Amino acid sequence: MKPLLLAGHPALEFLNTAMAPNGAPIELIGDGNALLEWFVSAGLLDPAAAAQLRRRCSAAAFDEVAAEARKVRSWAAGWLTRWRANPDARYEPELRRLNELLMRANDYRQLTRDHGELAIVERRRGDDAAELIGVIAVQIADLLVNTQASLVKRCEGAECTLWFVDRTKAHRRRFCSATACGNRDKVAAFRARQRRPS
Numbered sequence: 273m274k275p276l277l278l279a280g281h282p283a284l285e286f287l288n289t290a291m292a293p294n295g296a297p298i299e300l301i302g303d304g305n306a307l308l309e310w311f312v313s314a315g316l317l318d319p320a321a322a323a324q325l326r327r328r329c330s331a332a333a334f335d336e337v338a339a340e341a342r343k344v345r346s347w348a349a350g351w352l353t354r355w356r357a358n359p360d361a362r363y364e365p366e367l368r369r370l371n372e373l374l375m376r377a378n379d380y381r382q383l384t385r386d387h388g389e390l391a392i393v394e395r396r397r398g399d400d401a402a403e404l405i406g407v408i409a410v411q412i413a414d415l416l417v418n419t420q421a422s423l424v425k426r427c428e429g430a431e432c433t434l435w436f437v438d439r440t441k442a443h444r445r446r447f448c449s450a451t452a453c454g455n456r457d458k459v460a461a462f463r464a465r466q467r468r469p470s
Contacts, residue, residue, distance in 0.1 A: 280437035283415040304334020329401040359421035377406030429453025
């Protein structure tokens with residue numbers, strides 16, 4: 273299954289790699305190859321860097337990183353749930369762990385020309401599969417620093433587990449997708465009204 277990429281932030285897209293539509297759990301990063309494909313789909317790793325990593329690292333190394341990524345995902349989901357409820361708490365143990373993960377990132381910036389305009393682009397060295405955990409940590413840190421806790425939401429759809437950033441003007445978004453969970457909710461509400469005695 274392909275990643276949905278509807279959360280509005282890579283950290284939440286990462287959390288959404290574990291989902292349970294209709295109560296059936298789906299794991300999108302079950303092995304190292306799937307993790308690498310997710311990085312490319314999410315725009316966190318360009319295909320050339322992914323190919324370079326594949327040449328340098330064994331499938332077993334990627335599988336090991338995928339297993340660690342699933343643990344980081346579970347830890348981050350718990351922390352972000354608490355952070356949403358109480359963004360002003362200190363979270364010292366979580367900060368220490370995130371800083372340890374951040375040290376694994378091996379990125380640098382380059383000045384490039386994009387359509388005639390200068391731009392600073394972040395690149396990854398791609399020397400070791402374990403660097404991918406550092407990339408995830410960078411995205412979690414970015415979410416915590418640059419997004420209001422009240423705008424990080426869980427879908428209100430029945431049995432939906434997906435996260436998203438509410439970037440709507442009124443900040444009243446309730447569903448991961450208006451066409452999926454939003455429509456299901458409308459249909460369920462309509463059917464409930466139809467069943468009520470007149």
